[in-house]
Amino acid sequence: MQLIKKAVDQKKVIIHEYIFPYRDMPAGLNSMLEDTAQGIRILEHEIDFWWEFSGPLGEIPDFLDLIYSMSNKPVLFGNTLHSIKTGALFGMMMSADGSAKEAAKLSKKILQGTDPGRIPVLPSPYFDLGINLTTAIELGIVIPLEMMELAFNNIFR
Numbered sequence: 023m024q025l026i027k028k029a030v031d032q033k034k035v036i037i038h039e040y041i042f043p044y045r046d047m048p049a050g051l052n053s054m055l056e057d058t059a060q061g062i063r064i065l066e067h068e069i070d071f072w073w074e075f076s077g078p079l080g081e082i083p084d085f086l087d088l089i090y091s092m093s094n095k096p097v098l099f100g101n102t103l104h105s106i107k108t109g110a111l112f113g114m115m116m117s118a119d120g121s122a123k124e125a126a127k128l129s130k131k132i133l134q135g136t137d138p139g140r141i142p143v144l145p146s147p148y149f150d151l152g153i154n155l156t157t158a159i160e161l162g163i164v165i166p167l168e169m170m171e172l173a174f175n176n177i178f179r
Contacts, residue, residue, distance in 0.1 A: 038065050047078055054079050055088055062092045072097045074105055074113075086110070096157060106152035107178045111161065112169075113152045120148020152176035 029035035040061035045053050058079070072089055079085050080101045086108060089097060100110025124146055132138055151173045158165050170177060 038068050040065055044077075044079070051079075051082070051084070055084060058085060058088055059092060062089060066093055066095070069095060071095050073099045074101045074110060076101050083108075096161060100152070100154075103150075103152055103176065106154050106176065109154055109157050110152075111154055111157045111163070114149045115152070116146045117148035117150045120146055123148065150176055152178065154178045 030037060042054065042057035042061070044050070072093065072095055074080050074086060074089075074097055083104050086097065086100070086105050090109065097105065097110040098112070100106045100113035102113070102115060106113050128141060131141055151169065153165055153169065153173045153176065155165070155177060156179050
């Protein structure tokens with residue numbers, strides 16, 4: 023979110039939002055995919071690229087597959103490794119290993135008698151960077167070596 027805020031503040035990016043109500047899953051999935059399709063039709067001629075949002079719908083492969091099937095615009099930011107593997111330029115997601123470490127720390131505190139209500143809710147400090155080289159080449163973007171090193175095993179073609 024800080025990346026988007028910085029770009030908007032510098033007047034380099036205009037965000038077009040399309041908001042629709044969340045519906046409980048799995049029953050509401052088809053309705054939300056229909057809402058997504060409507061948003062793609064409305065925004066397709068207003069945008070240069072897509073930015074996949076986080077949340078339950080953004081983590082379902084059908085959501086990203088719908089974007090690719092209806093649009094010829096690239097997805098610059100993906101929310102999952104599936105997103106990066108299927109063509110999003112880059113993405114940052116919580117590390118499974120890091121999340122496991124955090125869960126172990128929380129479990130230890132609780133087992134040692136800490137009241138769970140007194141444990142602060144904090145975002146995970148562990149993230150994985152993913153990069154899709156094919157998309158970078160198609161867009162004419164050179165990925166700096168430092169970013170490639172950070173992505174490590176999450177570089178896809």
